[in-house]
Amino acid sequence: MALLLIAEHDQEKLTPSTLATLTAAKQFSVPIHIVLIGHSCQKVAEEASRYEGVEKVWIMDHPSLLHPIAEEMTDTLLELAKGYGFVLAPSSTFGKNLLPRLAALLDVAQISDVIQIVDRQTFVRPIYAGNALATVLSQDDTKVMTIRSTAFDKAEKGSSKAPIEAPPFKPPSFPHATFVKIEKSSSKRPELTSASIVVSGGRGLQTKENFEMLETLADLLGAAIGASRAAVDAGFVPNDYQVGQTGKVVAPDLYIAIGISGAIQHLAGMQESKVIVALNKDPEAPIFQVADYGLVGDLFTILPELIEKLKMMKKADLTQK
């Protein structure tokens, strides 16, 4: 029984969450086929064909799939999925939007946010905002699951090259949504879920102007910017900056939480980070319970000092080189 991995890409390359899903896929020790959906994305198909363990790449290329809508992809993927024992997708908004549709039409459960593959039918996934890890058994004929990308390393390219084929495209036979536009949060910084450093701000920053100090800090560190729900609700940053149970899940090498108290919903999105730093004026803030390094004090003293000293550190690093 082979495995079908539904890939996500940005027209240029596979997303980091897709590469993490591929690593998870390899743990099944079955042939892996990748399916790619889009238009004029031959280049990405070529890339996908070069990863170790990939035996075939399906490319669903159609002008209507440039901004693919879940309903438009469903019928073709359903036909394709019927030949597989396992169907995986990254647990991104792309995968979450699409995969339950396939599971329902295959009449199987979907296992969401898998963080560990125990065996071919037993999986571990977080529940209750990550307060507990459930080990679940699926005896469905097809195992359909989304993979939490922070739990798996990104797959590396190998030396082989898998064949690329096109499945017959079946447009949807029923009324469906159509794409109008996408407003991307423009940022030259690394993408939040795959950045190695994340600087995240909360209500403690008090104003949008203060939050902007985080940009200087992030630029010095080459970091992405995240936020707590409180900061997003207060309008300091756009919605897609939110880290937490219902926002993005991140696990960078370094997570710096600034003025974030650490509600369980926020911790759910960042507690797998390798090193956590918390800056907060309240010594009792729950964020300190997960922080490796905590600094208690007035943010508006600490933050400018941190920025200044990092600048000096950078300068010193440069002169040493």
Added chain:
Amino acid sequence: MKILVAVKRVVDYSVKVRIKSDRTGMDLAGVKMSLNPFDEIAVEEALRLKEKGVCSEVLVVSIGDTAVQESLRAALALGADRAIHVKTELETQPLGVAKALKALVEKETPQLVVLGKQAIDDDFNQTGQMLSALLKWPQGTFISSLTIEGQEIQAVREVDGGLETLKMPLPAVLTTDLRLNQPRYASLPNIMKARQKPMEILTANMLGVDLTPHLQTLKVAEPPPRKPGLKVESVDALLDRLRHEAKVI
């Protein structure tokens, strides 16, 4: 038109739940339960559509044991017109719930179904998408803004890279994200009035659907604890630790 809103009774978002000592599940005895926050947003959105004259009736449904009637009463107290309780003692999972909702849609013929994007207990985030696929209706998931004009919906979705706008015809399935609206509180008179509102009780059998869970939970465990951290006294000490101990900058 009629709007069907599906709601789930879950542990209140402010409660830190504990695992049962036999590790078979969570210890929910005596824990405060509430309407799932995303479902509350779904109810609110339906009520606003009714207040704008877009719809004439808001029907709330929930699937579960007798206790879910409390959540249905809570939704009625917010302003929903009537409720249906699909009674079951089985653990509810998205596929079974989606099938039950499909049967209810066929029975009640709403033009719009609104659900929360995920329940904060099992964190599955599936039911709306499954329902849309089973009904062959358009779907708009994780929406943060909604307008309906005539037979056309325009919905803004929260996606990883930003905001995506879709349009789709009615009937459709929508799932709510956090910032779609700020739900109202139920007033005391409305809580009283809710007691008189109609609540129909059905079973999965009556709907002809099988709610048997497909996934079996073998055990539930605490996530591995983080090693205890330390508080540093100054920015200098912090930077020194990050560079020489953690080696991350």
